[in-house]
Amino acid sequence: MGRTLANKKEIVAELKELLTGFELALVIDYKGLSVAEITDLRNRLSSKGAVCKVTKNTLMRIAVEGDDNWQPIQTFLKDASAFVLVKDDLGGAIKEYQAFQKDTKKTVLRGGVMEGQALDENDIKAITDLPSKEELIARIAGAINAVPTKLGVGLNAVPTKLAVGIKEVPASLTRAIKAVSEQEES
Known part of the structure; x- marks a missing residue:
């Protein structure tokens, strides 16, 4: 059974609220990850003040609608998407994701958004040097x-x-x- 309209609205409201507290969002293709691997990624990121959120692209698209700060994320919404939301330690969280990516070899970084700007993989790697x-x-x-x-x-x-x-x-x-x-x- 699918989600109800009320349940979807609840998720969109939660996403909107969640996005207000974060500075950077990375969009990754998580296809092929097991529940244990997603949990491992979440645990690694939590120590850096980051969150990994798996949600439908449509719900994220609705959540960022009208928000200029997060609008560019729509260009990365396709297939199975997970969102790494980073608050403070931008470089540390990205390094944790890169270490996870190196260990599992299953995820692909599509891009990210920070301060209303779409970031490609090179921009994101540059943040880790800061x-x-x-x-x-x-x-x-x-x-x-x-x-x-x-x-x-x-x-x-x-x-x-x-x-x-x-x-x-x-x-x-x-x-x-x-x-x-x-x-x-x-």
């Missing part, structure tokens, strides 16, 4: 921490150089007087 959120925070913290250190070193150098300069004044003055007196004698 540093994670934690790495960026660490880099920024390191840069912020380095500023006072460099400022302190610079400020400490000023009095030292000034003292060296002041110490050199009498010696320079003595040499100048000596040079002038030698010139007058000759």
Whole structure:
């Protein structure tokens, strides 16, 4: 027995709500995966804050209708589709999917959508090269921490150089007087 109209509307509403909390959606062809393999993929992705959702293309098409942010996903809706929805760790989730894909050799990445843009496989691979959120925070913290250190070193150098300069004044003055007196004698 098929799904009722009310049940389908419920699924579409759930998909709409689910999509609002995510930044990236990958569309994969999951044909040939067993229930255990789908469960394995879901478990791998959950540690990265991502979700794997299997639903009918028609229901996803209805869910993204009128939403400019997710509209491009319609170009990838064909055959058996699963959707990997990613919230925070974009690179980590994509790497987890790629590891799963390498292990099973059964799925095909059709493309993805992020911020209203359709992404091909090369775009998605480029995202994996980006540093994670934690790495960026660490880099920024390191840069912020380095500023006072460099400022302190610079400020400490000023009095030292000034003292060296002041110490050199009498010696320079003595040499100048000596040079002038030698010139007058000759």
